[in-house]
Each structure stands twice: as structure tokens, then as C-alpha cells.
Amino acid sequence: MTLSEVVISGIGVNASIGQGADRCWEGLLTGRTGIGKVRSFDVSGHRNQFACEIQALPRSATYPDKVAAMGRTTQIVVPAVEEALQDAQITMDDCKRLRVGLCVGTTMGEIEPLEQTLHTAPSAKLGGPRAIADNLRQLLPLAGPVWTFTNACAAGNFAIARCMDELRAGRADLMIAAGVDALSWIAFTGFSSLRAMSPGRCRPFDQERQGLILGEGAGVLVLETKAQAAERQARARASLLGYGFNGDAHHITQPDPEAKGAIRAMRTAMAMAGIRPAQIDYVSAHGTGTAANDAMEARAISTVFEDSHVQVSSIKGHLGHTLGAASAIEAIMCVKALETGIRPPTLHLEQVDPACQEANIEYIRSPGTGSAAYIMSNSYAFGGINSSIILGKQ
Known part of the structure; x- marks a missing residue:
């Protein structure tokens, strides 16, 4: 049996070096970095006090008030989802007409409500790994399969691959793959305890490298079969x-x-x-x-x-x-x-x-x-x- 070719028809990014795939790409080519002193929580007791934090969270273009009441991780991913759907020329009516599925890859999940409960008082916001997908369900009509992957730093790739499997199996017409994590006190403290973080810059493959620098962000891809994209007269940006x-x-x-x-x-x-x-x-x-x-x-x-x-x-x-x-x-x-x-x-x-x-x-x-x-x-x-x-x- 010949398997369907799966294409990427939409992309969206929210990161410390810029919101939007084009802005992020331009930042990579011009050497922009998102590193700065952490502002979201107290890091005074840590050797490393820097991370790549999103300085100003963009508001959702479609549901600004509703999303603002959700956790930080959801607030980070929603603008990237909106960008990816717009890039793929997918409207809300299309989402209702098609079997749209979702795969979310994350390490910490919707961590803000849990940390708030830990440090101050119980939070009314939905928290935990599955909360991101549950929040997105409130915003998008999702008639296809919905998955959450918590395979740590490889979770985004797992989400992308599962989207491919769902499309080839005919269980969805269109799949949204999202990888997202917000900067969190728990992750920051954990990596500090492992002495895995650099006290300054992150320098991959350099002989003077001293470890990683944590960041936050979201990457979202819209995937569909090539036949489905052709039927919609949509641009296929790349193949998976x-x-x-x-x-x-x-x-x-x-x-x-x-x-x-x-x-x-x-x-x-x-x-x-x-x-x-x-x-x-x-x-x-x-x-x-x-x-x-x-x-x-x-x-x-x-x-x-x-x-x-x-x-x-x-x-x-x-x-x-x-x-x-x-x-x-x-x-x-x-x-x-x-x-x-x-x-x-x-x-x-x-x-x-x-x-x-x-x-x-x-x-x-x-x-x-x-x-x-x-x-x-x-x-x-x-x-x-x-x-x-x-x-x-x-």
C-alpha cells in the first residue's frame, strides 16, 4: 500500500527572539538572542540567573479575554496556533467542516497554576500536562484525535510524528502539531541542581561551553495529506x-x-x-x-x-x-x-x-x-x- 504524502501547510512561532515564524527566522540570521535576567520568579539564590524569556506575551487575536484567563503556557501557544492556521488558510468554518486533530508536546505542561498553588495560594486555572490541549479544545472545534506527549525535550518531534501517523491512517483531515513550554521555577531549579546550566551564554559545540540556557516558546505546524492540501488549493511549504x-x-x-x-x-x-x-x-x-x-x-x-x-x-x-x-x-x-x-x-x-x-x-x-x-x-x-x-x- 502506498502511504499518503504528508505536507506542512502552516507554521507559527512564539519565542523570546520574536513572535511569528518570519520574525524568529530573521532573528536567527541576524544573531539576535533572547537572553536576559529572569523576571518571572526569584533567581537570587542561583548561580545562573539568566534565561530566554518572552518579555511581552502577545494576546490572542481571536479570544483575547478568554485566553488571558488561562495559564502562561496556553497564552504562549495560542498566538502560534492562530498564526499557523492563518498561514495554512484554515478558517474557523474549515475547522468545523474538517476532522481537525491536535498533538501537543510539552515537558512541564500548564505549569503556572501548579507553581502558584505551591508558592502562594490555590489557582483556579487548569493546570498539568493535559491542560494545554483541554484549553485549546475550548477555542477550536476538534473532531479529530487529540494527544498530549510529555517526552521532555523530544516531545515536539513526537507530536509531529503522531500527526503524520493519524493522517496516514485516515483518522483526521488535518492535524495541528504544537510544542510548547513556559519558563518555570521548577524546571529552572531542577536544571540548576543538576549543574547543567551555563552561568552566561549557551555555546553549543564550543570548547568553552558551560551548559544550557533555558528558554520558553511555542512552535506550531499544520499538517495534512498532499491530496487534502491540493483539494483546498493550499500551499505545501514542505513534506514530512x-x-x-x-x-x-x-x-x-x-x-x-x-x-x-x-x-x-x-x-x-x-x-x-x-x-x-x-x-x-x-x-x-x-x-x-x-x-x-x-x-x-x-x-x-x-x-x-x-x-x-x-x-x-x-x-x-x-x-x-x-x-x-x-x-x-x-x-x-x-x-x-x-x-x-x-x-x-x-x-x-x-x-x-x-x-x-x-x-x-x-x-x-x-x-x-x-x-x-x-x-x-x-x-x-x-x-x-x-x-x-x-x-x-x-
Whole structure:
């Protein structure tokens, strides 16, 4: 049986370097960073006091008052959902007519009400991982399947892949994939206790890197079959061709230094997409700026692309590690890279760490160019969760 081709017809972003996919993309290419001292909660007792925080939350264009009464995570994702639907030329009447489904990827969920209850007084707002999807159900007519994925930093890729499966199985006409997380005291304190955060900048793959910088944001993609997009006379911005997931269970936080799971995830994604490593010229790396993760990923990429040359960059120096939103935002930036032929740089990368230096890897330090029709995006998470997706040019 021939599986339906799945395309991305709409994209939306809300991040510390700008609201909107175009604004975020421009920020990547011009070296804008969202880093600043945390304002949402007290960080005076922490060695690191910086994060990539959204300074002013945009209001919902459709339901401003209703969304303003919801938690911060929902307030972050709704403008990105609205942008993605508008970009895909999907109206509210279309949502009522079509079987629209939703997959949300998140690490902390709707965390604000829970933290408010912890620190001050019980909150009346809906909290927890499933609250984001439940809030969106109040705003959108969703007749298709609804999922919430809490696979930590790989959750966005899991949401995207599940959308692909639902469309190919014929259980939906259109799927919305959303990755979102708000900056939270719990996550900030947790990463601090692990000594995983940099006291200054995030410098993926650099020999002077000292860890990650947390961020917040949302990335939203509208996916449908190519036939459905053609029927609507909608623009297909890119194709989603394959994915690979696994868990290597090496350690509760540290990645497997031999990178076996990461290698297998990349090869699985390419096998599903039906392409070879030589057909990919750019990999959007997970690239957190932590010593173990960057070295593992470099080893994995070098092994998979052992017979070819590949460009690599990470955008976490610009907008921080946005946890469940990271891979969704990165997928959207890959769509922009396919459309423009430009590859975003790795901000703050000055001298590549010898542990990450591989002969067949070219780390992009200023906006680069490429001509290949395929891009790979990697995302990894605690507990050895490895994920890779393949996007193709339209």
C-alpha cells in the first residue's frame, strides 16, 4: 500500500527572539538572542540567573479575554496556533467542516497554576500536562484525535510524528502539531541542581561551553495529506517524510556516549523517508551546549554521515532550550531553511571542542547556504529518548 504524502501547510512561532515564524527566522540570521535576567520568579539564590524569556506575551487575536484567563503556557501557544492556521488558510468554518486533530508536546505542561498553588495560594486555572490541549479544545472545534506527549525535550518531534501517523491512517483531515513550554521555577531549579546550566551564554559545540540556557516558546505546524492540501488549493511549504524514535535507557540524565540510540534514530528516519545520508546537506542539531550531549551528538552525526559531508548547527544559543517546544520550533526553522536555501548559524560558537570536531562535519557559524532537498532535525531527552525527523523540499 502506498502511504499518503504528508505536507506542512502552516507554521507559527512564539519565542523570546520574536513572535511569528518570519520574525524568529530573521532573528536567527541576524544573531539576535533572547537572553536576559529572569523576571518571572526569584533567581537570587542561583548561580545562573539568566534565561530566554518572552518579555511581552502577545494576546490572542481571536479570544483575547478568554485566553488571558488561562495559564502562561496556553497564552504562549495560542498566538502560534492562530498564526499557523492563518498561514495554512484554515478558517474557523474549515475547522468545523474538517476532522481537525491536535498533538501537543510539552515537558512541564500548564505549569503556572501548579507553581502558584505551591508558592502562594490555590489557582483556579487548569493546570498539568493535559491542560494545554483541554484549553485549546475550548477555542477550536476538534473532531479529530487529540494527544498530549510529555517526552521532555523530544516531545515536539513526537507530536509531529503522531500527526503524520493519524493522517496516514485516515483518522483526521488535518492535524495541528504544537510544542510548547513556559519558563518555570521548577524546571529552572531542577536544571540548576543538576549543574547543567551555563552561568552566561549557551555555546553549543564550543570548547568553552558551560551548559544550557533555558528558554520558553511555542512552535506550531499544520499538517495534512498532499491530496487534502491540493483539494483546498493550499500551499505545501514542505513534506514530512520520516521519523525515528527509540530509548537507549543508558542513564537517567546522561546520553549514551557511544551514541548507539541516536545513530539508530537517524537511520530509522532516513529508512522511512527512503533517502540516503548523501542526500542530506544540513542537520538541525539538538545541540544543548552541555558537554556530554554535544559530544554524543557529534559522534552520532559523524557516524551516520561517514561517507559524506554535512552542515550542522544548533539554534539554542539564540532562544535557549525551550524544552517541549524546542524540536517543534526547530522543525519550523528547517521549513524556512528548505524554502530559502539558507542554514541558520550556531550563535556563540567560536572554537569547536576537539570532542565535537569531526572531519565530515561543518559547523555553521554564520548563515550558510545549501541546495539539498532534505533536512534532518534531531532532538534528545532525559532517559535516553532519541528522535529524528526528515523534512523535504516542495
